Amino acid sequence: MSVSVEGLLIFAFAVALGVIVAKIVGIYIRRTLAEKIPKNELNLILKIVNVTIITVFVLFALPFVGVNPSGLIAAGGFAGLVVGFASRSVVANLVSGIFLMAERPVRIGDQIMVGDVAGFVEDIQILSTIIRTYDGLFVRIPNEKMFTSNIVNLVANPVRRFEYVIGISYKDDAKRAIEIIKRVIDDHPFALKNPEPQIFVNELGESSVNIVVRVWSPSSVWYDAKTEILWKIKVELDKAGIEIPFPQRVVWLRRGKDELGKDVSA
Amino acid sequence: MFVPIKLERKNGRLIYVRDDVRKILPECEIVVNPVEPINLPKNVTKYLEIDFPSILIKPNAVETIYLKFPVEIGVFAKHDDKIAIVDVFTFDKPKYTLYGNPKNGVVCRWFWSEVYYEIPEVDPLREGVLKLVIRNGGDWVEVGKVVLDCHAMKIYYGEFASCWAEMKILSKISAETAFIDKPIIKGMKKAIELYTTRRLIGRAFTMEWGLK
Numbered sequence: 001m002s003v004s005v006e007g008l009l010i011f012a013f014a015v016a017l018g019v020i021v022a023k024i025v026g027i028y029i030r031r032t033l034a035e036k037i038p039k040n041e042l043n044l045i046l047k048i049v050n051v052t053i054i055t056v057f058v059l060f061a062l063p064f065v066g067v068n069p070s071g072l073i074a075a076g077g078f079a080g081l082v083v084g085f086a087s088r089s090v091v092a093n094l095v096s097g098i099f100l101m102a103e104r105p106v107r108i109g110d111q112i113m114v115g116d117v118a119g120f121v122e123d124i125q126i127l128s129t130i131i132r133t134y135d136g137l138f139v140r141i142p143n144e145k146m147f148t149s150n151i152v153n154l155v156a157n158p159v160r161r162f163e164y165v166i167g168i169s170y171k172d173d174a175k176r177a178i179e180i181i182k183r184v185i186d187d188h189p190f191a192l193k194n195p196e197p198q199i200f201v202n203e204l205g206e207s208s209v210n211i212v213v214r215v216w217s218p219s220s221v222w223y224d225a226k227t228e229i230l231w232k233i234k235v236e237l238d239k240a241g242i243e244i245p246f247p248q249r250v251v252w253l254r255r256g257k258d259e260l261g262k263d264v265s266a
Numbered sequence: 267m268f269v270p271i272k273l274e275r276k277n278g279r280l281i282y283v284r285d286d287v288r289k290i291l292p293e294c295e296i297v298v299n300p301v302e303p304i305n306l307p308k309n310v311t312k313y314l315e316i317d318f319p320s321i322l323i324k325p326n327a328v329e330t331i332y333l334k335f336p337v338e339i340g341v342f343a344k345h346d347d348k349i350a351i352v353d354v355f356t357f358d359k360p361k362y363t364l365y366g367n368p369k370n371g372v373v374c375r376w377f378w379s380e381v382y383y384e385i386p387e388v389d390p391l392r393e394g395v396l397k398l399v400i401r402n403g404g405d406w407v408e409v410g411k412v413v414l415d416c417h418a419m420k421i422y423y424g425e426f427a428s429c430w431a432e433m434k435i436l437s438k439i440s441a442e443t444a445f446i447d448k449p450i451i452k453g454m455k456k457a458i459e460l461y462t463t464r465r466l467i468g469r470a471f472t473m474e475w476g477l478k
Contacts, residue, residue, distance in 0.1 A: 159368050189307055193363035193376045218310045218362060218373045 007064040014064070018057025022050045043108060044101065044124070089144065093127040096147035100124065105151050113152040114141055155219040159192060162215055162226040166233065167208025169243040174201055174209050177242050181213055184232045190225040192216040207247045269391070270355075271298070271341065282341070287353050294345040296352070299457040300394060300427035301340035302416040304375050305354045312417045312461070313471070315365050315374035316396065318381050320410035320478050323402040323435070331400070332382040333412070334393040336360070336375065337427050342458050349458055358392045365413050366475035374413055385428075385450070394427030397450040402435040409433070410478030412443055415471040417461040420447040422454035441477055444470040 026046050033042055059069050101124065106112050110121045112131070119133035129146050131139040154160070168177045178199050185191045185199070195216045202212040213233070217225040237244060257263060272283040273296065280291040304312055316333050323329050341353040363376035380386075385395055398412060412433055421429050430446040449456075 157369050158371060158373050159364050161368075187359070189360040190310070190362055192373075193361055195364060195368065216364065216368070220310050221308060 003065050007066070010064040011061045014057050014061030015054070018054045018061075021057070022053040025049055025053060039108070041107075089142070090127065092144040093142045096143035097124070097126045097128075100129070100143055100147055105156075106153055110156070111154040113154065114146060114149050117141065154222075158219060159195075159216050160219045160222045161195075162217065162222065164213045164230055164233070165202070166211045166213060166237075167205060167244060168211065168237070169245040170209060172209075172242045174211065176240065177211060177237060180236050180240055180242070181211065181233050184229060184236050185213070185215055188225065188229050188232070190217045190221050191229060192218070206249075208245050269339075282352055284341075284353055284355060289352055291343050291352065292345075294343045297342040297344050297349075297458060299340060299342075299455075300337045300421050300423050301354060301457065301460050302419045302421070303336040303338045303356070303358075303360075303377075304416045305338055305460065306356050306360050310362065311373040311375060312415055313365065313372050313374040313413055314377065314416050314419075315363055315411055315413045316377045316379050317411045318379050320408050321381055323400055323407050323409060325402065325405050327402050329400045329402070330383075331398050332385055333379040333396045333398055334377070334386065334388055335379070335396045335429070336377045337390075337392060337394045339391070340458065340460060351460060354460075356392075357389075365411075365473070371475060372413070375416075388426050390426040394421065394423075394429065395450065397428070397430045398433060399431070400433045400435065404435060404437065407435050407438055408478050409435075409441075411473075411476075413471060413473050414443050414445065415469060418445050418469050419459070419461075420445050421457040421459070422449035422451075423457050424451065424454045427457070428454060435477075436472075439476050440472065440474045442470045442472050 026049060029046060029049060030042065033045070037045075062069050100106075106121050106124070106129070108121050108124060111119065112121055114131070117131055117133065117139050119131045119137075119139065122130040122132045122138075124130075126143075128140045128142050131141060133139055166177075166181070168174060178201075181199050182197075185197045191197060192215075197216070198212070198214040200212055201209055203210040215225070215229060234244070270284055272281075274281040274283070278293065280293065280296070282289045282291055282296075303314060314335065316335055318331075318333055321329070321331065336356070336358045338354055338356045338358075340351060341355075343350045343352050361376045363374050364371045365374050366372060379396075385397075388395055400409060412431070414431055419429060421427055428450045430448050430450050432444055432446060434442045436442060
């Protein structure tokens, strides 16, 4: 098989042309759809269009470097078998990637948990999904693993609930503590009015009267709301002199005589 | 009420100061007007829900009521008809809610208002007046809330901020709401909007999770 310099130049020109056309079409699509569809969906469309256009140009240019695409297809039977065995995991990841894109349990920008990895979805590629963890690490998860794992999408729904258990001492007034907690929640903008927050005494614990607080918040600000409200509850309970007690045990010291008449002091 | 904005001229520049916000601006026109009340303390939604005491609407009737809505104040820099946002603040205490269910509902800025049958007196730095025209083409219906898409909100202002919206009742539990681009009183000035670029003007929102 001989490849002429002319043929190589035409191939290179065709591939470059393909890249340019893909870029122009990409810009046009971005301009047209930027405000009409979500950014993650737009990125997916751009990727598909980009790969398709470049592939078409490469297939058209292959004969100039002595490669016949139809021959590739004919040879594909045997080669496919060999490659198939060799790249089983690649194919599994590819197919999983396609299913993930179709099923869309996560989108770019979502906060998710997969196994012991939690963070933001940075990209959904054809073979893998890229996560940026909360501490800024880059994690690549093969799509096969994504597809077969339990995915928890933390922002799939518009709102989320969080819960605290706040223990106050037995000597303090639980009704007053509930009023204070309710006021703190009412004052916080992202503690949603509806669904209504719930505040109630849930348990008479060993060391404290345990008040359960359940609050709904927009998913996008859930964590901020959770930390801010807890801190404000602590500050307000402190101000009101309501004690959040340490675990404690009351020990009675007995003095006197035991059954045999001996002195006991314990 | 004291508006906590300070604007100083220094070295041919304007220094804008409000609480912790400090910005240096070039010589330009400063415009202050009411804006869509969905920005503070952080923009999480484009919807506004106003709850009010339930009113019963007769079959095939049109009812016009006035409600109060929360006001946020926008500060803009203007030069050659080009506008940049400098700051947004409010004297109101924002509160948010969910309209619908936790799976499919929408987060909304929440506000409570009484129902008025003529333009009410308002605290102009905190509240505006919403003229709501409710069109009921069906049976008796009870209405106690309205949800509006604020990306299509058209605010006009004079001595107070105002806007005009329509609510078309579709059934006992659903309605379509949309803003109308008209002042409720002649002579009111149109406010500069924060969300004009989104080209969603006139878009209706369908309230499908109840009207009270």
